[in-house]
Amino acid sequence: MFKEGDWILIIYKNEKKYLKRLTPKGSLNVGKEVLKFKEVVGREEGFQKGNFSVFKPTIEDIILYGFRRKTQIIYPKDTFFIAFKLDIKNGSKVFEFGTGSGCTTAVLSRLAGEKGEIYSFESDPKFYKNAVENLKEFGFTNNVKMYNKDFSDADLEEESFDAGFVDVKEPWLYIEKVYKILKKGKCVGFLLPTTNQVSYLLREMKDFGNIEVLEIMLRYYKTNPERLRPEDTMVGHTGYLVFGRKL
Amino acid sequence: MFKEGDWILIIYKNEKKYLKRLTPKGSLNVGKEVLKFKEVVGREEGFQKGNFSVFKPTIEDIILYGFRRKTQIIYPKDTFFIAFKLDIKNGSKVFEFGTGSGCTTAVLSRLAGEKGEIYSFESDPKFYKNAVENLKEFGFTNNVKMYNKDFSDADLEEESFDAGFVDVKEPWLYIEKVYKILKKGKCVGFLLPTTNQVSYLLREMKDFGNIEVLEIMLRYYKTNPERLRPEDTMVGHTGYLVFGRKL
Amino acid sequence: MFKEGDWILIIYKNEKKYLKRLTPKGSLNVGKEVLKFKEVVGREEGFQKGNFSVFKPTIEDIILYGFRRKTQIIYPKDTFFIAFKLDIKNGSKVFEFGTGSGCTTAVLSRLAGEKGEIYSFESDPKFYKNAVENLKEFGFTNNVKMYNKDFSDADLEEESFDAGFVDVKEPWLYIEKVYKILKKGKCVGFLLPTTNQVSYLLREMKDFGNIEVLEIMLRYYKTNPERLRPEDTMVGHTGYLVFGRKL
Amino acid sequence: MFKEGDWILIIYKNEKKYLKRLTPKGSLNVGKEVLKFKEVVGREEGFQKGNFSVFKPTIEDIILYGFRRKTQIIYPKDTFFIAFKLDIKNGSKVFEFGTGSGCTTAVLSRLAGEKGEIYSFESDPKFYKNAVENLKEFGFTNNVKMYNKDFSDADLEEESFDAGFVDVKEPWLYIEKVYKILKKGKCVGFLLPTTNQVSYLLREMKDFGNIEVLEIMLRYYKTNPERLRPEDTMVGHTGYLVFGRKL
Numbered sequence: 001m002f003k004e005g006d007w008i009l010i011i012y013k014n015e016k017k018y019l020k021r022l023t024p025k026g027s028l029n030v031g032k033e034v035l036k037f038k039e040v041v042g043r044e045e046g047f048q049k050g051n052f053s054v055f056k057p058t059i060e061d062i063i064l065y066g067f068r069r070k071t072q073i074i075y076p077k078d079t080f081f082i083a084f085k086l087d088i089k090n091g092s093k094v095f096e097f098g099t100g101s102g103c104t105t106a107v108l109s110r111l112a113g114e115k116g117e118i119y120s121f122e123s124d125p126k127f128y129k130n131a132v133e134n135l136k137e138f139g140f141t142n143n144v145k146m147y148n149k150d151f152s153d154a155d156l157e158e159e160s161f162d163a164g165f166v167d168v169k170e171p172w173l174y175i176e177k178v179y180k181i182l183k184k185g186k187c188v189g190f191l192l193p194t195t196n197q198v199s200y201l202l203r204e205m206k207d208f209g210n211i212e213v214l215e216i217m218l219r220y221y222k223t224n225p226e227r228l229r230p231e232d233t234m235v236g237h238t239g240y241l242v243f244g245r246k247l
Numbered sequence: 248m249f250k251e252g253d254w255i256l257i258i259y260k261n262e263k264k265y266l267k268r269l270t271p272k273g274s275l276n277v278g279k280e281v282l283k284f285k286e287v288v289g290r291e292e293g294f295q296k297g298n299f300s301v302f303k304p305t306i307e308d309i310i311l312y313g314f315r316r317k318t319q320i321i322y323p324k325d326t327f328f329i330a331f332k333l334d335i336k337n338g339s340k341v342f343e344f345g346t347g348s349g350c351t352t353a354v355l356s357r358l359a360g361e362k363g364e365i366y367s368f369e370s371d372p373k374f375y376k377n378a379v380e381n382l383k384e385f386g387f388t389n390n391v392k393m394y395n396k397d398f399s400d401a402d403l404e405e406e407s408f409d410a411g412f413v414d415v416k417e418p419w420l421y422i423e424k425v426y427k428i429l430k431k432g433k434c435v436g437f438l439l440p441t442t443n444q445v446s447y448l449l450r451e452m453k454d455f456g457n458i459e460v461l462e463i464m465l466r467y468y469k470t471n472p473e474r475l476r477p478e479d480t481m482v483g484h485t486g487y488l489v490f491g492r493k494l
Numbered sequence: 495m496f497k498e499g500d501w502i503l504i505i506y507k508n509e510k511k512y513l514k515r516l517t518p519k520g521s522l523n524v525g526k527e528v529l530k531f532k533e534v535v536g537r538e539e540g541f542q543k544g545n546f547s548v549f550k551p552t553i554e555d556i557i558l559y560g561f562r563r564k565t566q567i568i569y570p571k572d573t574f575f576i577a578f579k580l581d582i583k584n585g586s587k588v589f590e591f592g593t594g595s596g597c598t599t600a601v602l603s604r605l606a607g608e609k610g611e612i613y614s615f616e617s618d619p620k621f622y623k624n625a626v627e628n629l630k631e632f633g634f635t636n637n638v639k640m641y642n643k644d645f646s647d648a649d650l651e652e653e654s655f656d657a658g659f660v661d662v663k664e665p666w667l668y669i670e671k672v673y674k675i676l677k678k679g680k681c682v683g684f685l686l687p688t689t690n691q692v693s694y695l696l697r698e699m700k701d702f703g704n705i706e707v708l709e710i711m712l713r714y715y716k717t718n719p720e721r722l723r724p725e726d727t728m729v730g731h732t733g734y735l736v737f738g739r740k741l
Numbered sequence: 742m743f744k745e746g747d748w749i750l751i752i753y754k755n756e757k758k759y760l761k762r763l764t765p766k767g768s769l770n771v772g773k774e775v776l777k778f779k780e781v782v783g784r785e786e787g788f789q790k791g792n793f794s795v796f797k798p799t800i801e802d803i804i805l806y807g808f809r810r811k812t813q814i815i816y817p818k819d820t821f822f823i824a825f826k827l828d829i830k831n832g833s834k835v836f837e838f839g840t841g842s843g844c845t846t847a848v849l850s851r852l853a854g855e856k857g858e859i860y861s862f863e864s865d866p867k868f869y870k871n872a873v874e875n876l877k878e879f880g881f882t883n884n885v886k887m888y889n890k891d892f893s894d895a896d897l898e899e900e901s902f903d904a905g906f907v908d909v910k911e912p913w914l915y916i917e918k919v920y921k922i923l924k925k926g927k928c929v930g931f932l933l934p935t936t937n938q939v940s941y942l943l944r945e946m947k948d949f950g951n952i953e954v955l956e957i958m959l960r961y962y963k964t965n966p967e968r969l970r971p972e973d974t975m976v977g978h979t980g981y982l983v984f985g986r987k988l
Contacts, residue, residue, distance in 0.1 A: 011457050045432020046456065046494045053456040055432045055492055058334035077328065077463065084327040087305035090337065090360045113337045113360045185292020185302045194723045195475055195936035202472035209293065209300040210258050213468035213475075216324065219730060221460035221487070225449035228442055228460075229688045229731055236713060236728030240468070245302055247293045441970045442689035466977060476935045476978055483960060483975030505951050539926020540950065540988040547950040549926045549986055552828035571957065574825040575818065581799035584831065584854045607831045607854045679786020679796045689969055696966035703787065703794040704752050707962035707969075710818065715954035715981070719943035722936055722954075734962070739796055741787045 002040050002047070002054070007066060007138070009057040010035060014223065019057055019065035028052070059110060063103045067134040070127055071100040074167065075238045077218040078191060079107040085243055086163035086187045091115040095164040095181065097151035097174065098122045102131035104165060106140045116143045119161075123150040156181045164188040169197075172204040179207050182246045190242040198240050208244030215240050249287050249294070249301070254313060254385070256304040257282060261470065266304055266312035275299070306357060310350045314381040317374050318347040321414065321438060322485045324465040326354040332490055333410035333434045338362040342411040342428065344398035344421065345369045349378035351412060353387040363390045366408075370397040403428045411435040416444075419451040426454050429493045437489040445487050455491030462487050496534050496541070496548070501560060501632070503551040504529060508717065513551055513559035522546070551632075553604060557597045561628040564621055565594040568661065568685060569732045571712045573601040579737060580657035580681045585609035589658040589675065591645035591668065592616045596625035598659060600634045610637045613655075617644040650675045658682040663691075666698040673701050676740045684736040692734050702738030709734050743781050743788070743795070748807060748879070750798040751776060755964065760798055760806035769793070800851060804844045808875040811868055812841040815908065815932060816979045818959045820848040826984055827904035827928045832856040836905040836922065838892035838915065839863040843872035845906060847881045857884045860902075864891040897922045905929040910938075913945040920948050923987045931983040939981050949985030956981050 002008060006022040012030045020026060026037035035052045047054045057066060060076045082104065088094055090113030099105055099122035108118050122128040128148040135141050147154065151166075151174050161181050166174060171190050178188050188208070192198050198213060205211055216238075220231045249255060253269045259277045267273060273284035282299045294301045304313060307323045329351065335341060337360030346352055346369035355365050369375040375395040382388050394401065398413075398421050408428050413421060418437050425435050435455070439445050445460055452458055463485075467478045496502060500516045506524045514520060520531035529546045541548045551560060554570045576598065582588055584607030593599055593616035602612050616622040622642040629635050641648065645660075645668050655675050660668060665684050672682050682702070686692050692707060699705060710732075714725045743749060747763045753771045761767060767778035776793045788795045798807060801817045823845065829835055831854030840846055840863035849859050863869040869889040876882050888895065892907075892915050902922050907915060912931050919929050929949070933939050939954055946952055957979075961972045 014456065014458055045430070046492065048456070048494055053494060055457065058332070058434065059336075060332060060334070076331065080331040081324065081327050084323065084330075084354065084357070085305070085307060087307070089306075089357055107331065110331070110336055111358060183292070187305065194721045196720055196722055196940060198468075199472040199475050199937060202470055202475070209261065209295070210302065211261055211470045213470055215466050215468075217464040217466065219462050219464065221445075221462075223449055223458045223460050225446040226690055227688045228446050228449075228690055231730045233727055234730030236726055237724035245293065247295055247300055441968045443693060443967055443969055446690060473937055474935045475937055478977045480974055481977030483973055484971035508950065508952055539924070540986065542950070542988055547988060549951065552826070552928065553830075554826060554828070570825065571822065574822050578817065578821040578824075578848065578851070579799070579801060581801070583800075583851055601825065604825070604830055605852060677786070681799065692962075693966040693969050696964055696969075703755065703789070704796065705755055705964045707964050709960050709962075711958040711960065713956050713958065715939075715956075717943055717952045717954050719940040722940050722943075739787065741789055741794060 002043050002045075004041060007057055007062075008040060009055045009061045009065070011053045011055070013051045017061070017065055019061055059106060062138045063106060066138055067101050067103060067106075068130055069101045070130045072193075074100065074103045074191060075218075075235070076107075077216050078238055078241060079104045081216055082165060082189045082191070082241065083107045083111045086165065086189055088112050088116070088163050092162040093117045093160065094119070095156065095161050096120040097166050098124070098127065098168050099131040099146060100127060100167060102134040102140070104167065105131065105135060105144060106138070108165065109135075109140045109144050112143055114143065118144040119147070119154075119156070120144060121147045121149060121151045121154055123148070151177060159183050162186055165190070167191045172201050175201075175204045179246060184246055187243060187245050191239040192242065193237075193239045195240070198242060201242055205244050207247055209247045210243070210245040212243045213240060249290050249292075251288060254304055254309075255287060256302045256308045256312070258300050258302070260298045264308070264312055266308055306353060309385045310353060313385055314348050314350060314353075315377055316348045317377045319440075321347065321350045322465075322482070323350075323354070324463050325438060325485055325488060326351045328463055329412060329436045329438070329488065330354045330358045333412065333436055335359050335363070335410050339409040340364045340407065341366070342403065342408050343367040344413050345371070345374065345415050346378040346393060347374060347414060349381040349387070351414065352378065352382060352391060353385070355412065356382075356387045356391050359390055361390065365391040366394070366401075366403070367391060368394045368396060368398045368401055370395070398424060406430050409433055412437075414438045419448050422448075422451045426493060431493055434490060434492050438486040439489060440484075440486045442487070445489060448489055452491050454494055456494045457490070457492045459490045460487060496537050496539070498535060501551055501556075502534060503549045503555045503559070505547050505549070507545045511555070511559055513555055553600060556632045557600060560632055561595050561597060561600075562624055563595045564624045566687075568594065568597045569712075569729070570597075570601070571710050572685060572732055572735060573598045575710055576659060576683045576685070576735065577601045577605045580659065580683055582606050582610070582657050586656040587611045587654065588613070589650065589655050590614040591660050592618070592621065592662050593625040593640060594621060594661060596628040596634070598661065599625065599629060599638060600632070602659065603629075603634045603638050606637055608637065612638040613641070613648075613650070614638060615641045615643060615645045615648055617642070645671060653677050656680055659684070661685045666695050669695075669698045673740060678740055681737060681739050685733040686736060687731075687733045689734070692736060695736055699738050701741055703741045704737070704739040706737045707734060743784050743786075745782060748798055748803075749781060750796045750802045750806070752794050752796070754792045758802070758806055760802055800847060803879045804847060807879055808842050808844060808847075809871055810842045811871045813934075815841065815844045816959075816976070817844075817848075818957050819932060819979055819982060820845045822957055823906060823930045823932070823982065824848045824852045827906065827930055829853050829857070829904050833903040834858045834901065835860070836897065836902050837861040838907050839865070839868065839909050840872040840887060841868060841908060843875040843881070845908065846872065846876060846885060847879070849906065850876075850881045850885050853884055855884065859885040860888070860895075860897070861885060862888045862890060862892045862895055864889070892918060900924050903927055906931070908932045913942050916942075916945045920987060925987055928984060928986050932980040933983065934978075934980045936981070939983060942983055946985050948988055950988045951984070951986045953984045954981060
């Protein structure tokens with residue numbers, strides 16, 4: 001049952017989504033319709049009123065509509081793939097640099113489970129502060145350690161990490177450190193927006209095997225069963241993903 | 248360190264992958280090169296010899312190269328997305344119908360963690376037997392309960408599941424049952440190869456909200472940094488994914 | 495040299511495009527920059543002033559920015575493909591139904607050359623009038639005959655057409671007529687937005703061979719050589735193309 | 742009516758295509774079925790026997806199945822787009838370097854019509870010879886002039902071309918020449934397989950406006966109306982297209 005203070009996902013006509021804090025005086029207006037939040041308190045998930053339906057947010061909803069973003073978004077389509085591709089499991093010890101707005105951190109945290117450990121580094125104080133708040137607000141902190149420092153300055157044990165993810169402009173500057181702290185044979189992933197960056201990075205990955213470069217395209221369809229067809233517009237690009245394993 | 252009986256992933260020239268059982272007399276021939284397995288025993292992950300490099304298989308490797316398939320493959324690009332999209336977390340109780348070769352089961356199991364419960368149903372005895380062997384062989388059984396029966400015949404508590412996934416030819420036949428056993432507001436996913444099936448299913452999903460239909464396209468690139476370009480061929484289609492939440 | 499009355503394509507910073515009539519008193523304001531048209535008169539193509547550059551419009555520019563549209567746009571990526579796919583050449587006799595805004599008509603006309611004949615039918619008087627004006631305005635009329643009538647009512651000689659293109663909601667209603675008037679072995683094309691329409695049409699194409707169904711996806715890239723990457727958004731769908739040849 | 746010596750396109754079960762010379766003793770075996778060519782002589786296009794159907798080849802069939810290739814194929818999806826994008830029309834004067842196997846030459850020739858002139862240059866004698874034969878064999882020579890020489894050595898009048906297309910490894914070496922011989926404001930196109938080449942080229946196109954970089958993806962669908970779905974595999978990449986106009 002929904003109670004005051006909960007985050008709720010409100011969907012209007014299967015078209016628009018809103019992630020809101022359930023406050024007794026709150027309300028949402030879409031077109032000429034109003035959803036008063038006091039009507040939601042005490043209801044169960046899936047509650048409907050008019051064209052509104054109300055749910056608890058999933059991890060995807062939280063990332064897309066809940067997290068405040070001070071950096072470029074990393075899309076769920078990419079992070080969901082990355083987390084499994086890095087072979088993270090309950091108990092994995094994982095590093096991340098940079099934290100950004102915490103989107104990937106949340107996903108890595110979820111897959112690493114209760115016994116996992118995520119060490120996440122962000123050098124920009126504003127981004128760091130924002131990510132800490134995002135992750136705290138939505139409950140992704142129990143297995144995450146966050147540091148407001150450059151990855152170069154991190155004092156990390158050699159060959160101690162099961163996986164790692166790097167999302168910074170010049171990841172090749174950190175490739176030696178990545179190599180040093182990964183356990184033998186383990187995976188690291190990178191997200192890079194441009195082809196030039198991918199070329200630069202690949203040149204520096206000589207000590208890694210099983211190199212893969214790929215991109216994921218997600219195409220949404222309209223949901224009218226009598227007029228099934230893709231949406232008119234789609235996201236054309238988020239980034240290239242690069243993966244490798246320590247030799 | 249690799250020891251006898253381990254499953255090992257052997258990569259040849261960053262091009263070909265083989266998942267093999269590490270037996271003392273085993274060996275792998277590619278072109279004119281031979282990797283004798285006795286040389287691998289006692290080595291660490293990332294071991295290289297000639298153009299071979301040797302790793303422990305990730306969950307993706309296991310699904311793609313380890314599982315024996317008696318059914319159409321479900322690709323990791325799809326299952327990785329599905330598992331997170333269904334908002335599965337440590338402790339989630341999830342149903343799956345049908346099990347197929349167990350690919351999705353493995354991924355759901357991994358995300359549901361130690362406290363999770365996966366109830367997986369497969370009506371075909373051959374598929375069931377094969378999936379049981381696959382999941383046992385690669386250690387995905389601790390939170391999975393498998394049943395060789397049709398989903399209709401499953402005796403499952405109402406409103407008890409946190410998520411569900413259905414991958415059968417005519418999923419609309421089971422939509423009432425899906426609705427009944429899901430907790431309010433929770434997500435179900437479907438994978439369907441044809442547009443006709445998507446239309447049929449959508450017509451029957453009146454009691455679900457937040458309906459989404461999408462497809463995921465994965466494009467691999469050649470990894471030469473001086474000649475960066477997509478691979479000549481790609482997988483053109485695996486299936487359409489449909490998601491909804493119980494209203 | 496540009497002269498009064500010409501249509502001119504004005505490009506601002508390789509980002510924005512405008513198709514304008516060159517009038518002596520005309521001007522274009524973008525941001526804080528102004529291009530006075532009297533400065534363009536007498537200049538040659540490729541003329542630059544500030545961040546503006548001025549060209550004569552190509553057939554693509556005319557369709558995208560010159561034609562007034564009262565119907566859904568058909569994109570050049572699709573029409574360019576269709577025209578050649580139908581094997582049109584100088585002298586081909588081609589039918590089209592419906593004319594829409596005349597986009598495809600223009601492309602068919604161009605490929606059919608001086609000796610070609612395009613018979614284009616549009617049942618809606620408003621669309622018809624608009625298309626006539628578009629094609630006249632931009633000079634695509636010398637080999638085009640336009641009719642404001644339903645295709646069913648057209649009095650056309652049997653087995654007399656080298657190719658045909660149909661872009662209406664229910665093309666299967668006209669499939670017998672299409673069959674009748676095409677020369678043996680010749681191609682017809684269809685553009686359909688939804689998968690349901692494609693299924694309906696395919697069921698009615700029993701008398702056609704070499705059936706093909708396809709879609710064309712066009713992805714634009716940002717043109718900064720140091721940061722090469724696809725545009726953030728792309729057109730996700732225009733329509734499915736269906737082709738067949740009379741048996 | 743088909744007569745001896747014709748090129749014929751034979752389609753088997755809407756799945757396999759063969760482009761053959763119609764010789765009186767010829768025949769085609771597919772599985773257990775035989776099509777004897779003497780049965781085809783005197784028949785009309787669209788002739789069917791068993792699972793075979795017989796057509797005259799379209800320009801696409803000729804390029805895909807008729808032309809002998811000694812170079813990487815350029816796909817119709819790309820050339821059809823290029824020809825119109827370059828705004829070629831009846832009477833256009835167009836240059837091409839290099840000719841390759843003549844695929845693009847054929848398409849440019851078709852759109853340039855009877856009054857058009859295609860000047861095509863190929864420095865490799867083997868490629869040149871093969872392209873000459875291809876174009877002659879299939880009747881694309883009346884408006885094409887072919888030269889077995891490097892584009893640098895071509896003696897071409899300044900500002901005399903309406904359009905141009907360059908498909909060589911290092912097109913930036915010829916960019917000054919391209920600029921010189923194009924009429925003001927007119928378009929040039931390039932096809933490049935790798936992102937590195939696109940970056941190199943873009944750096945050298947300072948004197949061109951309306952720069953566009955794009956790629957075209959073609960997705961074929963299975964044609965069963967009750968099981969409509971994309972083909973399992975698709976072409977993942979042919980090349981990036983770059984266009985610009987002389988300033």
